[in-house]
Amino acid sequence: MRFSGNQLRFILPVFILLIAIILLQLFEPVLLNNKKKNWNKELNVKNELIEKSVKNIFNEKIDSLKFILNKVKKIIKNENGSQEKIIPLINQHALSKFSVVITDSNGEVFAWTRNILFNNFNPRNSNKINNVSITKSNLIVYLTYNGLLDYDSTAYYISVSLPLEKEYRLQNKYFQKISLTGLLSSKFNTQFEINYSGKNPHKNDGRYYSFFVENNNNKIALVTFKKPNFDINLNNYRQNLKNIKYVLLITVLLLLGVYLFIKLKELNNKAIKYFTLLSYLVILRYTVYVSGLVSSWQTSGISNPAYFSSSFAFGIVKSPVELFVTCIFVLVFVIQLYTFVLGISNKKTTVNKSVKLYFITTISLLLIFFLTYRGFAASIRSVIFDSTLVYFNDHSLFPNVTTGLMYINVLLMGFIFLLISFIILLIIYVFAKSVKNFNLTRFLLIQFFVFQLFGIFFDLVQNNPQGNSLIRILFVTFTFLLLIFHILSKHKKFIKFIYILFAGSAFSVILMIFYNNQLEKESLKIYARDLINPNDGWLEFLVRESLLNDFTRKEALEAFDNPSTNFDASAFKIWSKSSLQKESFISEIGFLDYNKKFLGGFGFRISELPGPNWSNLKNVLSDITIFKENLPNSGAKIIRGIFPVKNDYALLGYVEASVIFDIGNFGFAEPPEFLKAPPLHQKQIVQTGELKILEFINDSLKNVWGDIRISYPDVDKIDNIKLNKEHEAFRIINLNGANYKIYISQVIRNKKTKKIAVAIREKDLSFQIFNFFKIFFFHSLLILLIILIYFVYILSRKKEIKISLQTKLLIAFLIVSLIPLILLALYFRNLTEQKNKDAVFYKLGKRAYSIETYTNDHLTPEADNIYEVFEKASSELNINFSVFKNKKVSYSTESLFYEISLIPKLINPFAFNTIENLGAQDYITIDAVEKYKYNSFYYLANINHKYYIIQVSDAFNNISLPMSGNEVDAFLVASYSLAVLLVLILSSILANQISKPIRKLTQATVAVASGDLDIQLEEKAGGEVDDLIKGFNYMVHELKRNQLQLAEVEREAAWKEMAKQVAHEIKNPLTPMKLATQQLIAAFKDNSHKFENIFNKVTGTIINQIETLSKIATEFSNFAKMPSLKIERIDLRKVIKESIDLFLEESAGISFASELENVFIEADYDQLKRTLINLIRNSLQAGATEIEITLNSNEDSEHFDLRIKDNGCGISDENLPKIFDYNFTTKDKGMGIGLSLAKKYLEFIHATIQVEQTTNRGTTILIRFRKSK
Amino acid sequence: MKQKFFIVAFLFVAGFSVVNAQFHDSKMPLTTQHKTGVDKIFSNVYSGLLNGDVSRITKYIKSDVSLNLKSGISDYFSPSQAYYVLKDFFKKYHLIELKILTTKKTTDFPYASGTAKYKSSGLSGNLQVFYSLKKINGGWTIAQLTMN
Structure with a gap:
């Protein structure tokens, strides 16, 4: 078996790859065995490498600490110890990772950084100078390097720290994760444990490897890893080998695919x-799926189901990336199917198919x-x-990778399904065309109504119709518009695809919004059901889990073991790592000593919870005990758990966890933003803060939660909503002038009917438009990228791209309109942001002044009740604030966060510097807890002749603005997107209108150059363009007249010349004929004896001269017959296409279909083109709106049949025999020589022309050409 | 003509497959559910968890279920999503021991909770396990499954 060169190009690499796969399969056991043999050696090397790497990591951190310390020393020296200058310098961005504290010899803090969470450094502990050590705050473990600078007779104790481990975790987007243990575990792919206390011994278990990290013979930490x-x-090794085999197999399939593609073309x-x-x-997709290569991609969760x-x-759609791959495969096939159907639709259809x-x-x-x-x-x-994925709750315009991939998938699905629908319509159209008496307009109208009616019926028969009626109607309408566009326009496939892409995007996004609204309903349902039951x-x-997990046990033991434990902080750590935080229930973690005395705790959305009722419990608990209690003065239930903490010797104390269940659970005593977990679950797209809840007991409204005013008629409206057999209902009703989506759930228990109604306000139109354009905008960018890639591809092939006048005008209009729009939008956004910021600080400032005034008004003369007054001010004015004295917080309504060190006890250094050193009255800044940024207003208050700095922030105070940042974004995107869309549509229309007459003129000019002088343009454009058209028409008319006149003159001159020539030629033989006859007459008269000789000679001469005359006549006749033509081998398809192109601007649709590839005939190129142009023009002038030109091989395979079929008025029976006659015409302005000349010319090149068929619905002209050999 | 027939046939088959997949969800064997008691469901879920047999668990998931898993997953998932999420989970985490310490079957939300030991990439650890049922359309469905 031999392969050609081309075949070898594919077969050879395929063969090599297959051999590689087989070899890999055969040698796999050998490779695995080899790995087993070398494992111990490899393990030792790995362990040593890990140890070395970990030590390097520590050394790098230590070096960085030393570097920063030296930098800080330089700053102090350079600034001559000026606090005012040092504070900003040590807070510069380069030092932001570090915590720096400079204290004087009395331990008084001199300068510090914003992110200080450690302030227990005792500078008098000289052991720590120039030494690296581990220090712990309540929540964080640090690596610290301390130093001393003696400068200008002042001792500066500098402590530079780098956080290593956060011992808590916030389960939201604000949490800044710092975990050396976690970093090492993921870097080396094994479990790490770092003991910073240095107390725990090595693990002797052979499964673990331990080593100390030291610095200057100081043991810093004990690192253990599995x-x-x-x-x-x-x-893993086996899996890698398997992956390699699959990659090779897929490469083989791809190569075979390319080879197959080339072969299929033939x-x-x-x-x-x-x-x-x-x-x-199908085979390729299945192989890719089974290999699992796509799913093993872990990047950004795109393979996460x-x-x-x-x-x-x-x-095969089990993750975002699998869905994407499947869409690509389907896309390839659907595009090929479209090409296939398009080919069929362009073929000549045999009429008289059965109507049935x-x-x-x-x-x-x-x-x-x-x-x-x-x-x-x-x-x-x-x-x-x-x-x-929450597609619509996130207001950012640019999605993350996973959401972005889903957007792409949605666009692909829209395109694929719309294209399939269009293909179906196209097939119906092709079938319809083959039926007798087909009329396009009638077909479109009837089919459109049939489709719409069927759509209604289709929805009625389904239990669960998808989408809604409006979307279905629009979908059908648009598909029909696509069909009309396809039939009437000459645009390339790519342009049609672009339109389908945009439409597919629009429909997909509309459906997404539709279903998202349904999801909101589901979300409300879940809330209602959870509340009612x-x-x-x-x-x-939850209580059990928070008490029994490993971290709680470890933390509890450590807390009881350490005499200086901050139990509040320990409780916070336990709470943060438990499911209590995730679920956002009102909850509390507490520590009790062995005498059941409360030591400390952390409450989420509750500051004080009564202790457990021990009377119902055993005196000494041996194991976890869970029980229920009722919250005093409230209908709320508490579920409590108590767990005894013991070491090997004794009971140390108890850890207690409590969860409070109350309907008020849901979003009403709002926690600060940085503590909020995401909505109960991501998929619960309704935020708890948006909910309004109404509780009915025995049909009477008992409680209302949420910011809503509800009148009695509205209450009745809700109460009277009819429930289904599940005792539930969903409605959209108007409450207090606004539309609300409301879900109701009812339960009957203990003879009481309890009904819960959960409602959210419907988002207004600007949000819906914003939601639409958010995704449509992303899709548009993708489509523009596709267009760009396509243009680059064209440029690479053709080396030039012709940009039409219409496109240039469109681009110009867009640039002129869009740039100012975008600039305006950005300006407005910035302005609003600034105004909002100013408004926030103004409101915060007012609150700070109010605190100062209230405090001064309520203080006793001795001012010994200042903290009580602060407390009262907070509750009466409903303001949360903190007060700083001597750099430290002395009072706060949120004291717990300071106590546990989540917020530093030292004031913001910039605020301090600006107010204390620079003499400002107030200072506004952005503070941060984790990654949560909030606005703070610091105010120097004079309270009873003492100065305090009052801080009010929007982290703990609800500052409402007329339009929040999100609302501004939604409004701007919505309104400007509409404006952009309007600009696009108007620009397209304008560009088309302006360039249309120019395009027609261009086409007409080309037609004239090709010899068509019958062309006349209509004057409709107005203005100078009309003058141009008029001038053109006149020019063409004059050209034609001059051409005819010239032809006439030339003909006359030619005839004259011809006549002169003929006369001259004829005279030559006539003279000897005359002389010979005269000689004969003389001989006869003379009775000459030579008469017979003379007679023979004269008759011979006369006959010769007559022969000469006859020859002259024949030559003349031949000359008269023959035009001067250049006969050569030409591509008939090319001539036809070029002729059709001249009529692009005509409103009639001219199509050309031929399955033949090589169509060569012997003819004169220009004359043939003129002939075809003439025939097409005749059809147009007969009123045709559709002209079909088809080219096929004749049955005898010696000829090509070219048919020009139109739907014009046809030729009458009377005129039919005369149409090829010279000077016959039915036109007012015709000369009647067109068809005659055409026939003459065609016969000259051995072709024939005839009217194959003519009725009052159209005519078919058949031209039969002889094939070129 | 043959080509047109082929296209129509292909589109019909494709359309039928699409419809079949869509209507798949609606053809739930609720009659089986009505007969299945809580005991049987708990027993099947227990076996499913211990053996990593996802189908045994997901056949009782008929509506959105809350999954809280050690792998960091914590959300509501549709029945078809739940299948793949659990499958992914059991690829990484293998339960070697499962003890159910508390069961309550007589409430509106029957539940079982306990502890489990797992192995994952050579590491081992403990999990708290919880699963509860709720009634939908007269049949039981798993409302919540926690392995954390």
């Missing part, structure tokens, strides 16, 4: 071609069309419901 596991390593049987393509795509997965099609077949096909395809629509809507529904078992489990 040795790399042989089985895990072997499995196939004539399209059905086999596309079936083969489909099979190949938690973000999106569906069980459709056996799991047409109806059956139409009904089947109609059903498939609506199934496709249903499939489309269901897919988008799955994107919303089978996903935990709280799951006690779940609450008990």
